[in-house]
Amino acid sequence: xxxxxLMTVIKAPVISEKSTFVAEKNEQVVFEVIQxxxxxxxxxxVELLFKVQVExxxxxxxxxxxxxxxxxxGRRSDSRxxxxxxxxxxxxxxxxxx
Numbered sequence: 001x002x003x004x005x006l007m008t009v010i011k012a013p014v015i016s017e018k019s020t021f022v023a024e025k026n027e028q029v030v031f032e033v034i035q036x037x038x039x040x041x042x043x044x045x046v047e048l049l050f051k052v053q054v055e056x057x058x059x060x061x062x063x064x065x066x067x068x069x070x071x072x073x074g075r076r077s078d079s080r081x082x083x084x085x086x087x088x089x090x091x092x093x094x095x096x097x098x
Contacts, residue, residue, distance in 0.1 A: 001044050009037045009038045009045040013094055014081060026085065029092050035061075042082045053087040 011032040013019075019030040033042055039057040046054050060083065064076035086092070 001041060003048070003078050006041065006045040006048055009033055010049065010082075015094070022083065027088075029084045030088065031082045031084060033080050035078065035080050036049065037080065039082075046084050050092050052090040052092060055085045055087045057085070060082040071089070 009041050011034065012057075014030040014032055016030075022028050022030060031042070032048070037059075039059060042052045042057050042059075046052065060081045062079045062081065064078045068078060
């Protein structure tokens, strides 16, 4: 796989109440990824960027919502998330020591 492509596959980690619950319960990490990313690309990108071993990847497509601003109707863009399961003993720490 192209290393430049792998560096652009992951947009950002998702830090929310649901992603924190999933991280504690299932030892998974949630990432926002580009729309045309595949499971093997996400796995290779996480292993390259964070130096961890990935067990599996699940993908989730989220449709953008319709929103109104007065009379005009707009639409939020669609997004794609990746739920990455790490092998036992592996961990990704996004925050500094608090």
